Amino acid sequence: MLAYVARRLAMAVGTVLAAVLISFLLVHATDTSPGAVRLGPGGTPERIAAENEALGWNDPLYVQFFDYLGGFLQGDLGTSLVNGGSIAADLADRVPVTAFIALFATILSGIIGVALGVTAAVRGGRVGQLITTGAGVALSLPVFWVGIILVYLLAIQAGLLPATGYVAFAADPAGWFRSLTLPVLALTIGGAAIIARTANAGMREALAQEHIRTLRAMGTPEWRVRYVHALRFASVPVVSVLGIQFIALFGGSVIIENLFALPGLGQAGQAAAASSDFPALVGVVVVATVVVVVINLLLDLVVAVLDPKVRTA
Amino acid sequence: MSALPLDAAANTDLDAGRPSRPGRRLPYFLRRPGGLFGAVWLAFVVLASLTAPWWIPYGVAEQDLSNRLALPSADHWLGTDPLGRDLLSRIFSAGAEPLLGAGITVLVAFGIGLTMALIAAERGPRVERVSSRLAEVLLALPSTILLLAVIGAIGVRIFIVMAVLGVMISAAVYRVMLGVAKSVRQRLYVDAARVNGLSSLRVNLVHVLPSMGTVVAVQAAQLYGISLLIVAGLAFLGFGPAEPQPSWGFMIQDASSYVFSNPWLLVPTGVVLALTVVAANELADAIASRGSVARTTVRRRRPPARVGATATAGARPADPGAVLDVRDLHISVDDGPALVTGVSFALQPGRVLGLVGESGCGKTMTARSLMGLLPDGVSVSGGSIRWQGRELVGLSQEDLSAVRGREIAMISQEPMVALDPMFSVVYQLTQPIRRFRGVGRREARQIAAQLLRQVGIVDGERVLKSYPHQLSGGMAQRVCIALALTGEPRLLIADEPTTALDVTVQAEILSLLRALVRDTGLSVVIVSHDLGVVADICDDVAVMYAGTVVEDGTAAAVLDEPAHPYTQALLAANPHVADGEPVPTRLASIDGTVPPPGEWPTGCRFASRCLFAQEQCTQPFPSVPAHGSGSVLCTRVEELSRADVTWTSAPTTGPAGHETAPAATQPAPTVGVSR
Ligand code: SF4
Numbered sequence: 001m002l003a004y005v006a007r008r009l010a011m012a013v014g015t016v017l018a019a020v021l022i023s024f025l026l027v028h029a030t031d032t033s034p035g036a037v038r039l040g041p042g043g044t045p046e047r048i049a050a051e052n053e054a055l056g057w058n059d060p061l062y063v064q065f066f067d068y069l070g071g072f073l074q075g076d077l078g079t080s081l082v083n084g085g086s087i088a089a090d091l092a093d094r095v096p097v098t099a100f101i102a103l104f105a106t107i108l109s110g111i112i113g114v115a116l117g118v119t120a121a122v123r124g125g126r127v128g129q130l131i132t133t134g135a136g137v138a139l140s141l142p143v144f145w146v147g148i149i150l151v152y153l154l155a156i157q158a159g160l161l162p163a164t165g166y167v168a169f170a171a172d173p174a175g176w177f178r179s180l181t182l183p184v185l186a187l188t189i190g191g192a193a194i195i196a197r198t199a200n201a202g203m204r205e206a207l208a209q210e211h212i213r214t215l216r217a218m219g220t221p222e223w224r225v226r227y228v229h230a231l232r233f234a235s236v237p238v239v240s241v242l243g244i245q246f247i248a249l250f251g252g253s254v255i256i257e258n259l260f261a262l263p264g265l266g267q268a269g270q271a272a273a274a275s276s277d278f279p280a281l282v283g284v285v286v287v288a289t290v291v292v293v294v295i296n297l298l299l300d301l302v303v304a305v306l307d308p309k310v311r312t313a
Numbered sequence: 314m315s316a317l318p319l320d321a322a323a324n325t326d327l328d329a330g331r332p333s334r335p336g337r338r339l340p341y342f343l344r345r346p347g348g349l350f351g352a353v354w355l356a357f358v359v360l361a362s363l364t365a366p367w368w369i370p371y372g373v374a375e376q377d378l379s380n381r382l383a384l385p386s387a388d389h390w391l392g393t394d395p396l397g398r399d400l401l402s403r404i405f406s407a408g409a410e411p412l413l414g415a416g417i418t419v420l421v422a423f424g425i426g427l428t429m430a431l432i433a434a435e436r437g438p439r440v441e442r443v444s445s446r447l448a449e450v451l452l453a454l455p456s457t458i459l460l461l462a463v464i465g466a467i468g469v470r471i472f473i474v475m476a477v478l479g480v481m482i483s484a485a486v487y488r489v490m491l492g493v494a495k496s497v498r499q500r501l502y503v504d505a506a507r508v509n510g511l512s513s514l515r516v517n518l519v520h521v522l523p524s525m526g527t528v529v530a531v532q533a534a535q536l537y538g539i540s541l542l543i544v545a546g547l548a549f550l551g552f553g554p555a556e557p558q559p560s561w562g563f564m565i566q567d568a569s570s571y572v573f574s575n576p577w578l579l580v581p582t583g584v585v586l587a588l589t590v591v592a593a594n595e596l597a598d599a600i601a602s603r604g605s606v607a608r609t610t611v612r613r614r615r616p617p618a619r620v621g622a623t624a625t626a627g628a629r630p631a632d633p634g635a636v637l638d639v640r641d642l643h644i645s646v647d648d649g650p651a652l653v654t655g656v657s658f659a660l661q662p663g664r665v666l667g668l669v670g671e672s673g674c675g676k677t678m679t680a681r682s683l684m685g686l687l688p689d690g691v692s693v694s695g696g697s698i699r700w701q702g703r704e705l706v707g708l709s710q711e712d713l714s715a716v717r718g719r720e721i722a723m724i725s726q727e728p729m730v731a732l733d734p735m736f737s738v739v740y741q742l743t744q745p746i747r748r749f750r751g752v753g754r755r756e757a758r759q760i761a762a763q764l765l766r767q768v769g770i771v772d773g774e775r776v777l778k779s780y781p782h783q784l785s786g787g788m789a790q791r792v793c794i795a796l797a798l799t800g801e802p803r804l805l806i807a808d809e810p811t812t813a814l815d816v817t818v819q820a821e822i823l824s825l826l827r828a829l830v831r832d833t834g835l836s837v838v839i840v841s842h843d844l845g846v847v848a849d850i851c852d853d854v855a856v857m858y859a860g861t862v863v864e865d866g867t868a869a870a871v872l873d874e875p876a877h878p879y880t881q882a883l884l885a886a887n888p889h890v891a892d893g894e895p896v897p898t899r900l901a902s903i904d905g906t907v908p909p910p911g912e913w914p915t916g917c918r919f920a921s922r923c924l925f926a927q928e929q930c931t932q933p934f935p936s937v938p939a940h941g942s943g944s945v946l947c948t949r950v951e952e953l954s955r956a957d958v959t960w961t962s963a964p965t966t967g968p969a970g971h972e973t974a975p976a977a978t979q980p981a982p983t984v985g986v987s988r
Contacts (some may be wrong), residue, residue: 273465
């Protein structure tokens with residue numbers, strides 16, 4: 001068990017290092033330079049060169065890499081080329097926004113998806129067909145399109161919720177909740193569809209297991225066969241996919257944040273990409289990777305608790 | 314953007330290698346409505362988009378300012394955008410880029426992922442460990458945000474960006490494909506091919522890849538859909554072709570500004586994009602459906618069985634002393650062939666009955682029908698099963714579950730998978746104990762420990778705390794037997810209880826069963842293909858062939874003086890049946906195979922393999938009494954016994970006796986040439 005934990009931790013550190021390295025190399029593959037970005041269209045070649053020199057852009061790559069790594073370990077992600085602000089401070093404000101959207105959407109997807117998937121597996125027939133087909137369509141819909149349709153239906157037609165914009169939790173908790181509802185719903189439609197398919201497949205597989213036949217042969221009540229034994233068996237794949245789902249939602253929140261004007265991590269990534277704000281880009285990649293890695297570790301833990309084969313290994 | 318649900322489809326049927334049936338029928342996946350829709354729509358969109366420059370009614374930048382934000386009309390079939398540009402023209406002009414870009418992602422992802430998977434599967438664990446670690450790291454990176462970094466660095470060069478996406482997704486492809494490639498390689502023919510001296514590249518190209526075809530197609534179609542969503546998403550964020558060049562994503566972004574006043578603008582582009590992704594996914598599902606078609610059509614509500622079907626010739630009158638009395642039992646696939654026909658046997662209290670025969674003879678179906686535990690889509694279609702005077706055929710599942718465990722219990726063929734892997738042994742034992750005996754937790758635990766002692770487990774406390782995967786096969790089977798005993802049943806059905814176990818453990822389990830019968834007066838129905846088991850433990854035996862009983866009687870009589878040629882053949886194939894020693898030998902050496910259900914001949918079903926088959930054997934005939942209370946189903950049985958010919962005394966190259974000639978329709982069996 002200890003070796004397992006050590007290995008997972010080593011993997012986690014390796015992944016973060018890989019993220020730093022990859023984004024670092026990517027940024028250095030550019031045909032522009034940070035000096036040019038900072039000075040904008042007005043920069044003369046001499047001033048750009050001086051600026052690049054000052055930023056350390058001309059240092060050997062490994063020097064820059066270890067400089068960055070040193071800063072990163074102390075929580076310093078550098079300053080933005082665009083506005084000169086601290087990237088770490090900016091991202092620290094943004095991570096919770098994205099994290100909450102992803103978390104709520106994951107939880108809601110889990111609840112709805114498991115309910116639908118289990119129903120489809122247990123009931124079968126028409127209902128099952130309907131649910132699987134519906135899920136197949138729902139997971140194919142572009143999230144931005146779904147988001148706009150939700151805005152149209154719930155905000156414009158029904159007037160229930162604000163269309164876009166973000167309200168800070170500290171300012172108005174109820175407003176905060178309302179401002180997150182539509183984005184979360186938009187993400188949940190596709191998310192719940194994926195979970196429903198996983199839960200359906202998992203339950204069907206579970207119900208076909210030999211040990212389920214043993215239980216039936218023992219006259220075990222059907223509800224217990226389904227909702228204690230089969231569901232428990234199906235829970236391992238469902239939880240794994242939920243974790244993947246959270247990661248995908250967290251990383252893929254760019255679009256929904258753009259659509260709903262939410263000040264999250266994705267929005268920062270989009271802005272940095274559009275303005276070639278290199279340190280900010282690297283910062284976003286690294287922070288997103290750290291979050292993903294932490295979630296993965298938690299996920300391993302949950303799976304270990306759920307699955308005796310892992311737990312007792 | 315959606316997660317990569319690539320793993321969800323990993324359990325797709327692997328048997329993809331077999332060629333589709335000849336003839337002009339559509340491929341299987343196009344015969345499903347979803348698959349047909351997916352293929353047709355994708356073909357249409359690709360064709361229409363690639364040829365757009367030649368057919369679109371308006372230029373992409375052609376503005377009609379007097380006709381802005383128009384609804385569909387004869388001039389503009391799908392309406393116009395805020396600058397009065399024709400939506401139809403713009404949508405299909407925009408199609409080529411995402412369709413090609415997504416294709417690039419899929420190609421790159423499979424080019425890397427599949428190649429790496431094949432290499433890792435071929436080179437073994439060391440290479441696999443390295444490449445799997447790499448894939449793990451790649452998978453943990455936030456791909457969308459990395460794509461933004463790529464765009465920030467190199468600008469909006471969408472095909473390069475999509476290729477980078479392909480590299481990142483290749484890790485997911487690798488993971489799925491590695492599992493598939495390994496399982497394909499494990500199958501014999503890859504080794505065989507290698508023995509034949511084929512190069513590893515050829516082995517991969519000729520043998521491994523084709524077998525992975527279905528999975529590759531499914532994953533590729535899914536991945537294509539995901540990639541389409543990602544290209545469109547990037548364009549939505551403004552990372553797409555620059556205005557006035559159209560892109561699906563940006564057209565939707567544009568529409569979102571007009572959602573208050575002109576919601577229609579949202580519809581055409583969104584529907585085309587959504588339909589295209591749906592089409593890719595439907596196609597994937599349809600391709601993945603191979604082999605599971607029947608699953609979705611056959612549902613669990615089975616028709617109530619016909620109780621007391623007309624007795625056919627040979628069915629005997631009910632046996633008054635029997636606890637279990639099966640009469641003229643018929644089992645069939647709903648709307649399909651019969652699996653078991655006219656099976657009758659009776660079981661006296663405290664006796665052990667063996668159902669023997671090769672696999673595919675309907676033994677397991679017969680045994681399972683006794684508890685109403687037939688698989689979905691299979692049901693009892695006639696006859697009766699009387700348990701302690703009570704008819705079980707036609708009982709509802711609820712009524713049957715009152716019998717299960719309490720009166721009749723079952724132990725299965727594969728002890729290692731018969732216990733729930735997620736729960737400890739103590740939970741799995743105390744749960745039914747509390748239900749059956751109405752005791753509390755503490756007492757149930759004591760009973761569980763006592764039951765484990767009864768089945769010969771010494772370190773019961775340790776076993777109670779264990780999970781199934783921590784038990785050996787023999788130990789697991791003992792636990793299964795203890796579980797079966799929790800309801801103090803009167804009848805135990807054991808389906809090949811020792812087949813999956815080591816030889817030494819087999820003997821232990823059999824002697825445990827014998828002791829239980831002796832000590833508790835339990836009756837047992839034991840299903841086995843192993844005559845050694847029968848000789849060891851059974852009082853009575855019913856030999857089954859192709860869904861029917863061909864010979865039955867007391868074990869001593871049937872084994873000592875087998876009357877039916879099939880029984881003789883079984884014994885001849887299993888020569889060491891003696892002195893209670895269980896025999897591991899499989900019944901492999903009777904030439905030919907059991908005809909599958911639906912292909913049974915009229916008359917004797919064994920005729921195609923019988924050394925004594927003659928013209929008269931192809932006519933229907935009744936069974937005749939034998940072995941005292943038993944019977945034999947062979948029309949030549951008297952004749953053969955008078956002539957004193959048996960399977961082993963028959964000449965091996967032809968039919969028995971000098972005067973018997975092979976039936977014209979039957980090829981002469983060639984004994985000794987194994988298939
Ligand atoms: S002799 Fe005829 S009836 Fe008897 S087993 Fe052979 S084929 Fe069947």
